[in-house]
Amino acid sequence: MSTATPGAAAPAGPAVPKATGRGGALGTRPWVAACFLLPALALLGALVVYPIGYSVYRSLFDASGDGFVGFGNYQEVFTDDRIRTALKNNVVWVIVAPAVATALGLIFAVLTERVRWGTAFKLVVFMPMAISMLAAGIIFRLVYEQDPDRGVANAVWVGVHDTFAAPAPYPGAHPRPNGGLAASGGGAFTTTSPVRAGAAVALPLVAVKPEDAGGAKEAIPARDVGGKVTGTVWMDFTRGGGGTAGKIDAGEKALAGVRVEAVKDGRTVASATSASDGTFTLPPAADGARLRLPASNFASAYNGVDWLGPTLVTPSIIGAYIWMWAGFAMVLIAAGLASVPRELLEAARVDGANEWQVFRRVTVPLLAPVLAVVVVTLMINVLKIFDLVYIIAPGSSLHDANVLALQLYQSSFGTDVNQGVGSAIAVFLLLLVTPVVVVNIRRIRKEREGRR
Numbered sequence: 001m002s003t004a005t006p007g008a009a010a011p012a013g014p015a016v017p018k019a020t021g022r023g024g025a026l027g028t029r030p031w032v033a034a035c036f037l038l039p040a041l042a043l044l045g046a047l048v049v050y051p052i053g054y055s056v057y058r059s060l061f062d063a064s065g066d067g068f069v070g071f072g073n074y075q076e077v078f079t080d081d082r083i084r085t086a087l088k089n090n091v092v093w094v095i096v097a098p099a100v101a102t103a104l105g106l107i108f109a110v111l112t113e114r115v116r117w118g119t120a121f122k123l124v125v126f127m128p129m130a131i132s133m134l135a136a137g138i139i140f141r142l143v144y145e146q147d148p149d150r151g152v153a154n155a156v157w158v159g160v161h162d163t164f165a166a167p168a169p170y171p172g173a174h175p176r177p178n179g180g181l182a183a184s185g186g187g188a189f190t191t192t193s194p195v196r197a198g199a200a201v202a203l204p205l206v207a208v209k210p211e212d213a214g215g216a217k218e219a220i221p222a223r224d225v226g227g228k229v230t231g232t233v234w235m236d237f238t239r240g241g242g243g244t245a246g247k248i249d250a251g252e253k254a255l256a257g258v259r260v261e262a263v264k265d266g267r268t269v270a271s272a273t274s275a276s277d278g279t280f281t282l283p284p285a286a287d288g289a290r291l292r293l294p295a296s297n298f299a300s301a302y303n304g305v306d307w308l309g310p311t312l313v314t315p316s317i318i319g320a321y322i323w324m325w326a327g328f329a330m331v332l333i334a335a336g337l338a339s340v341p342r343e344l345l346e347a348a349r350v351d352g353a354n355e356w357q358v359f360r361r362v363t364v365p366l367l368a369p370v371l372a373v374v375v376v377t378l379m380i381n382v383l384k385i386f387d388l389v390y391i392i393a394p395g396s397s398l399h400d401a402n403v404l405a406l407q408l409y410q411s412s413f414g415t416d417v418n419q420g421v422g423s424a425i426a427v428f429l430l431l432l433v434t435p436v437v438v439v440n441i442r443r444i445r446k447e448r449e450g451r452r
Contacts, residue, residue: 052430059423073424083425086402089314090432093385093403096315098378101322102371105329109337110359112330122334126327133324137391140320144307144392154304161302168299169257170212175293176204176236179246187295190263197287200224201231204246205255208235219254219278229282231291233258233274254278258297262286308393310400317392317401321385329374336370337363369447376440383433404429 062069077083108125112118128136145151148158175181175189181203184190195201200222219234235253236245243249254277262270262282269289272280282291307316340363348358364371386405393401404425412422 055423055426055430059420059427061420063418063420065419069420073418073420074428076421077424077428080421082399082402083404083407083421085399086404086407089401089403090383092314093318093382094379097318097321097325097382098375100318101325101378102329102333102374104322104326105331105333105374106364106367106371108326108330109334110363113334113337122327122330125330128324129327131324133387134391136320136324137388140316140323140388141308141392143320144316146303146306146308148304151304151307153307157304158302161304165302167301168296170205170208170255170298171300173205173208173212173255173298176206176245179204179236181293184292187298188292190292191290194288194290195229195231195262195286197229197284198224198226199229201229201291202246202248203231203233203258203260203291203293204236205233205258206236208237208253208255213253213255216253216256217277218250219248219252221248222279222281225281227284227287229262229286229289229291231260231280232278233260233280233293234278259294261292261294262289263292264289268292308397310397313393313397313401317388320388320392321382325378325381329378332374333367333370336367340366369443372443373440376436376443379436380433380440383429383436404432 058065059073060068060070062072108122112121115121131139142150143152144154146154148154179202180191180193181189182192191201191203202221213235216235219232222230222232224230232248233255234248235255236248237243238249238252243252254274256274256276256278258274258280260272260274260280260282261268262285270282270286272282274280306312344362344366345358348362353361384405385403386409389398389401389403389406390409398406408422408425408429411417411425412419
């Protein structure tokens, strides 16, 4: 065994290659790195930098592209009613859609963590992400159909409504002209002259749908009853023609279930409902009153909510968007939830916190970075929303549902083409997206610095 001699030089270690000055930290020559980056830089310049630069340039010219207008197109962006509506709707989208989608994703992620079939539920919720915006728009255009026989939303809504509110017995029916009844406002009809006790009253109606009168008995003339007001309500129509108007002919159908009110001085003093043979009887208090058939007898069938009307079209489209993107939020939040230390949750429970307090004071703060990622991603996405609005909103409500991306398309390629205004909208949309992107980049950098 050899020993080192005092004062002798230490054994030399492994040789370390000296920097030649021709390569980087990993020994790669700069021109080699540039060759690898050049194709990506060329694509980036052709597909991103050049279009942005040309859009800025084009936004300074008029519709023909020859006349320089400066910032005139940008002035039109803030003065045109269509574009201001689009901007207002974009504000609604940015505030509502990301917040609701993220909240639903958080709720789904937390609740499904505790059930056995949570994975299956997540799969079902995330499945709409596999559907294109075009297909989702077509689906929800059918879902929001006004006709309950076609639109699922109104089929459910009408079913709930009709459970608590009985439909009118004869929607669309009305008195025969010159039949002694006149419109009295609000869809009701009132006799033109007072009625007298002991004399039967005829109340002929027409325009009754066959299905509403199907299976009804034949009408019979009401008998005169002393001291009381009697009458008959019937469908004054004879199959095949013929018959006498205002008279009950053989084969004419009785209208059962019609409410008849006796009105004096604007006050209802008595009421009755027609029987299966169409007859009704009112007490002596109806003597000298006018008979009124309320509008509830003839109100049109309830067809649900006009989901795609001017008032609800934007919330309805936002609902379709949330249906698609809540699953995206749920998956990201569930991934973040899986990394939350369970010791902290158990410690909070041991200290006496209930589940709501654990969720609000422990789970949500720990998931704040993930929630920020989801919200920022959805905000960028909704600023560019186009497909759903273009497909779901009908032509009559397209103006009310307008958004900036759709207005950009209409101004650039629609019937009233002005690519100068379209380019100005594109630049404005870029300016709206840029702060969100910058915030996201800074957040990512802070997270990286925190890990070092």
